[in-house]
Amino acid sequence: MILEPIAPEWPVVKGDYVVGTPDSRVAVVTLASTIEPYLKASIWGSCKTENLGVEKIVANMISNSNIRYIIICGGESRGHLAGQTLVALHQNGIDERGRIIGSSGAIPFIENIPEDAIDHFQRQIQLIEHIGLTDIEQIHQLVDEYRNKGSIHDEEPMVVGAAKKKHTISDKPVSGDIMISDDFMIDALSGVVYAEECI
Amino acid sequence: MFRFQKEQEIVNVAGVKIGGQPGELPTALAGTIFYNNHKIVEDEVAGVFDRNAAETLVNVQETNSDETGNPHLIHIFGMTQKSICNYIDFIVNITDAPFLIDSPEASVRMHALEHVTNIGLADKTVYNSINMSITDEECEALKQSDVDSSILLGFNAMDSSLQGRMALLENGGGVMECGLLDIAQKCGIANILIDPSIVPLGNGAGIALRMTLVAKAKWGYPVGSGIHNAPSAWNWLKAKRKDDPLIYRMCDIGSTCLQQAAAGDFVLYGPIENAPYTFPLAAMGDIMMSEASADLDIEPSASHPINILV
Numbered sequence: 001m002i003l004e005p006i007a008p009e010w011p012v013v014k015g016d017y018v019v020g021t022p023d024s025r026v027a028v029v030t031l032a033s034t035i036e037p038y039l040k041a042s043i044w045g046s047c048k049t050e051n052l053g054v055e056k057i058v059a060n061m062i063s064n065s066n067i068r069y070i071i072i073c074g075g076e077s078r079g080h081l082a083g084q085t086l087v088a089l090h091q092n093g094i095d096e097r098g099r100i101i102g103s104s105g106a107i108p109f110i111e112n113i114p115e116d117a118i119d120h121f122q123r124q125i126q127l128i129e130h131i132g133l134t135d136i137e138q139i140h141q142l143v144d145e146y147r148n149k150g151s152i153h154d155e156e157p158m159v160v161g162a163a164k165k166k167h168t169i170s171d172k173p174v175s176g177d178i179m180i181s182d183d184f185m186i187d188a189l190s191g192v193v194y195a196e197e198c199i
Numbered sequence: 200m201f202r203f204q205k206e207q208e209i210v211n212v213a214g215v216k217i218g219g220q221p222g223e224l225p226t227a228l229a230g231t232i233f234y235n236n237h238k239i240v241e242d243e244v245a246g247v248f249d250r251n252a253a254e255t256l257v258n259v260q261e262t263n264s265d266e267t268g269n270p271h272l273i274h275i276f277g278m279t280q281k282s283i284c285n286y287i288d289f290i291v292n293i294t295d296a297p298f299l300i301d302s303p304e305a306s307v308r309m310h311a312l313e314h315v316t317n318i319g320l321a322d323k324t325v326y327n328s329i330n331m332s333i334t335d336e337e338c339e340a341l342k343q344s345d346v347d348s349s350i351l352l353g354f355n356a357m358d359s360s361l362q363g364r365m366a367l368l369e370n371g372g373g374v375m376e377c378g379l380l381d382i383a384q385k386c387g388i389a390n391i392l393i394d395p396s397i398v399p400l401g402n403g404a405g406i407a408l409r410m411t412l413v414a415k416a417k418w419g420y421p422v423g424s425g426i427h428n429a430p431s432a433w434n435w436l437k438a439k440r441k442d443d444p445l446i447y448r449m450c451d452i453g454s455t456c457l458q459q460a461a462a463g464d465f466v467l468y469g470p471i472e473n474a475p476y477t478f479p480l481a482a483m484g485d486i487m488m489s490e491a492s493a494d495l496d497i498e499p500s501a502s503h504p505i506n507i508l509v
Contacts, residue, residue, distance in 0.1 A: 014401065014434060015434065016434055016437075051356045052398065052399065052402055077303070078278055078303045078304055079302065079303020079304045079305075080303060097357065097373070097374065098356075098357045106303065106305070106330075106332040107330070107331055107332045107354065107356045108356075109356030109357050109374075110356075111356055111357050111358065111359060175204075176204070177203065177204040177205060177416040177417075178201045178202065178203055178204065178412065178416055179201060179202040179203075179204065179495060180200070180201045181494075181495075186201060186412070188412050188413045188415075188416035188417070189413055189416075189417075191409060191412075
């Protein structure tokens with residue numbers, strides 16, 4: 001049994017969504033459509049991109065163990081195919097280069113989510129695929145069908161996010177390739193402004 | 200403001216010059232028409248639209264361009280093969296300005312390449328874009344076309360850092376077998392325009408500004424972006440829009456100046472309806488940049504806003 005099914009400050013990643021009932025079993029992704037939210041879902045939002053958008057969904061799902069189902073509805077974003085990509089990620093995961101296996105989206109890569117988070121997502125979530133569905137009544141019916149279904153996922157919520165990438169700045173310029181004045185230069189790669197005498 | 204040691208390329212697309220040292224040429228501005236949910240579009244699949252309204256929008260952008268000296272391009276966005284051809288045919292009949300062809304669907308972009316080649320207007324066309332999703336089929340379509348101008352998009356979905364984006368262009372960054380610069384060359388692209396790619400605020404939008412400097416310093420190609428996509432995707436700002444739409448518009452349009460201050464050569468400023476606000480703003484930015492570079496032996500062009508408006 002898990003002690004706390006929801007990570008502190010859930011949802012952990014900001015996005016184009018509305019929080020409804022956090023302990024509901026179902027979340028709704030409306031893809032490229034804007035559909036009035038039904039607050040009996042745990043979280044309700046859009047997803048237009050096959051990379052950053054999909055990553056945000058994974059991060060916000062696995063940090064709330066109450067959620068067991070995602071209803072994917074609304075119109076697909078052309079070219080990006082975020083809905084199809086989410087389904088592919090759930091079914092197949094990613095390859096060694098971070099590409100979502102089986103996605104037909106334009107640039108379906110995962111950068112900020114570790115592979116164990118995707119495994120967690122696959123174990124925790126069941127997708128209810130209704131890509132193209134925009135009828136509010138039907139979506140509400142689906143939410144009502146799944147919002148109390150099943151039990152809490154039996155793993156602690158997992159919090160992931162993009163690691164801050166720190167780079168060491170050299171105090172020695174590589175080159176002064178942008179001139180600011182007779183006395184100062186910028187080394188474009190390091191982004192540091194130098195007195196010309198240092199170069 | 201500053202001067203690059205590396206010689207800066209100036210590309211010429213159907214008479215529109217883009218690039219150079221900061222303060223040398225006015226910023227080229229591209230307004231988007233027929234975009235997703237554009238109210239003048241009646242049928243995005245068939246490409247049916249309000250022709251009078253579209254002509255007015257293009258004329259307004261052209262008038263603003265004439266007034267400030269900032270050259271303009273038309274950023275044509277189409278969802279289907281049929282619609283993008285309709286849009287192109289319409290635009291080339293009402294303006295001599297160069298245009299970008301853009302679609303989220305590669306098949307639509309490829310069809311547009313074939314169309315502009317067939318109607319003899321490839322020299323006015325900028326392909327948007329060569330990016331990490333490019334396929335052999337799309338490369339072949341570019342090779343077979345007469346289009347020789349393209350944006351190269353530095354979006355690296357596996358490594359969004361400055362280094363990752365630069366590597367994608369230079370050597371493929373481990374994602375592709377070769378860099379986008381090599382691909383462009385193989386596809387016959389002579390006029391290279393680099394777009395560092397704008398991701399949402401919080402995901403590294405600002406890296407594009409840094410990459411503008413680094414790409415110009417390293418390669419000398421013109422660099423610019425659709426920087427307004429950062430504020431327009433900002434949820435906090437979208438909520439503020441409900442209180443006062445002007446707050447949203449200020450951030451959306453004002454972001455143009457940030458790209459200019461980071462030595463950008465062109466800006467895809469978003470909805471063409473914003474032309475009356477974007478051109479004066481960009482002209483002001485250009486004048487500031489030119490004055491900031493005055494003692495760096497950079498001469499503004501005759502058509503620069505500093506030589507027209509002050």
